[in-house]
Amino acid sequence: MVNLLMGASVVAATPAFGQAPSRPPCREVGDVVSATGEPNFIRIEPARAADLAQIGLDRAEIFERMRGTSIPETMGCWAMPVGNFDGQLISVGMSQWNYGTGSLQPLLVAWRESFRSRRRFKRALQSLAPTYGKLLFSKDCQKVPVDDRCRDGILAAHENGRINATLATELTALFESDPMLQVQTDAYVALLGEVRAEVLRLFPAMPITPRKVRWAIDTRVQQKSFPKDEDVARVRAKLSVMGEEERRARLHAMLDWYRGLSQSADQDGVAKDWAWNVDRWGCLIDTGRVDPEQVDLLHLTFLRSRTATGNSGRWQALTFSRRAKIVLGVGSVSGVRDGDCVRPAVAT
Template identity: 65%
Template sequence: MGLRHIVAGVVMALGVAVVPANAQGLVPAAPPVAPVPPERPACREVADLPFLTIDPDSAARLGAIGLSRAAIFAQMHETSIPETMGCWAMPVGNFDSQLVSVGMSQWNFGTGSLQPLLKAWKKARRGRFGRERRALMPAYGKTIFSRDCLAVPVKDKCREKILAAHGADGKLNPVIRGEFNALFESDAMLQVQLDTYLVLLEAVRQDLLRVFPEGPITLRKVRWAVDTKVQQGGFPLDEDLARLRRKLAAMSEGERWERLGAIFAWYGALSRSIDQDGVQRDWAWNMDRWRCLLDTRRIDPEQYEMLHLTFLRSRTAIGNSGRWQALTFERRAKIILGVGSVSGKTDGECLR
C-alpha cells in the first residue's frame, strides 16, 4: 500500500499539477545534471569487422525490416552498451546469481544462454580446439569446457569450481576474468557471438509481426524488440496485448497524459526504493526529461502505445525478485523516446 500511495500522489503532480513534483520528493528541485558514465576498461569494442560474415539469406530477411549490415552492427553495439559498456567480452561474476555472465549480450550460465556459445566455439575449432583452449584459457579452460559446465543447468561440481574462482569481493579473480576476456575477444568467438545475435534478430522479426500485426515495423520498434528479447526473452501474450489495447482505445483524451504520468511515477518510485539496482545514476535525469516530454506533449501515438507495452512487460521482470524492473523500463523508454540515460550514458534532450 505504501508504494501505491506514493504513486497516487505523484500521478496528481504529473497529471493535473495539484501538488508540486518537488513536494513528492520524486524530482530534485533543480534539474539534475547529466550523469557521468563509469570509465570503461580497455577492451575490444563491438563493431563491424571485415572477417565477420552474415548468411545472405539471413541478411535478406533482416533487410526486409530495415536491418542492413551497418544497422545490425549498430544494433549490436547499442545492445552492448548497458550490458558490457560496448565491449565484446567484459565477464562478470555471480552478483546477479547467474554464476558468470560474458559477451556483448551478457550470456550466462544461470539462464543456460552461455553454454550454447561455448559449444559452438568448440565445434567451430574442430581439431584446433584443445590447442586454442589451452592458449586462451590455460588455467580454467578445462573446467569451463567440461561436461559439468556445458550442461544446462550446470552441475554442482562446475558451480563449486567457478564460485571458488571468485575473490573475497565477490568478483571473478583476475585470472579467470582475463581468460574469459581472451576467449570472447578472439576472432572465432566474435563470429559465434554474431551468429547467436543474428538468430535472436530473426526471432525478433517474427515477434514483431505478432506484437504489431497492423504495422508498420519501424526501426524504433525493432530496437525496442531487440532489447526486450535480450533482457527478458519474450513479449506479452496475445491476450495481454489485446486487453491493454482495449483499455487504450476506450480511454478518453483527458485521461491520456495522467495515465502515462502514472507509469513514469511508478518508475520513479521504484527507482528510489531499497532493492532496485542499475538506475541510481540515471533515474533523476530521466524523470526530469520525461516529465518535460509529457508536460509539453512531445510523445507521439506510437511512442505512447510502446511505453504502455513496456510497462506491461517490465513489471513482470522477476530476476532476483524484481531487482531489475526499473532498469528494464529505463532501457526501453530511452529507446522509445530517444531521450534518456542508461548506465550513465545520456542521449537526447528536452528543453522547456
C-alpha cells in the same frame, strides 16, 4: 540510443559512447577486421540477411544494433566478463550470455565445434585459457543448469565477490578471439530472427520503424519474451477510447509507478538515473511530445517491466529505464544521459 524525437524542447544527445564512463581497453563490437587483417571476415548467412532486411536490418545496421546492445551490457566490448553479482555465476560477451540462464553454454559448445578437430580446439584453449579452460568446457559446466562441481569451481575463482584476474583475462581472450566473434554474431543474428517474428506479431499491418526494432531487440535481450496477444489487445483497447488528456494522465501514473519503484529498498541499477528520467519524461508528456507510437510502446514496456522476475523483481525499474529511453529518445541508463527536454519559460 538514437534520438528519435523532434521539436524545439528536445536538444542534441549528451554523452556519446566515447564519453561513457571509463573502461579498460577492449576489442570493440562492430564489423571488425580479423586478427590477421581480413576485413568483413564475420559471416552472415544470406537467408538470414534476407529475412532481417524485411525489418530494415542490413549488414551495417545489424552490427550497429549489436553495438547498441553491447553498450549497456559491456560498454561496447566483445567480452567484459563479470562474476556472480546477480546470481548468474559468470556473464560474458556483448550480450552478457551467462551460466545462470543457460545462454552461455551453447556459445562455448559452438566455439569448440567451430574447430572441427579436437587437436585444434585443445591448442586454441591452451593458448587462450590455460588455467580455467578445462573447467569452462567441462561436462559439468556445459549442463543447464550447471552441476555443483562447475558452480563450486567458478565460485572458487571469485575474490571479494568478483572473478579473479586470471579467469577474467582468459574469458576476455576467449570472447575477443576471431572464432568467438563469429559465434557471438551467429547467436545475435539468430536472436534477431526471433525479434523479427515478434515484431511482425506485435505490429501487424503497422509500419515497422527503427524505434520498434530497437525496442524489440532490447526486450528480447534483457527479458527474453514479449507481451502476449491478449494483454496487448486489452491495453490497446483501453487506450483507443481515451482522449489526449486521459492518455497523458495515464502516462504520468506510469511515471509515478517508476518513481516509487526506483526508490524502494530492493531496486538496483537506477540510483543515478531515476530522478533525471522522471523529470525529463514528465517534461515530454507535459509538452505533448510523446506521439501515438511512443504511447503504445511505453505501455508494452510497462506490461513486461512490471513482470520482470529476476532476483524477485530486483531489476524492474532498470528494465523500464532501458526501454523507455529507447522509446522516447531521451533518458539516463547507468549514468549515461541522451537527449533532454526543456520546459517552456513561464511568462512573468
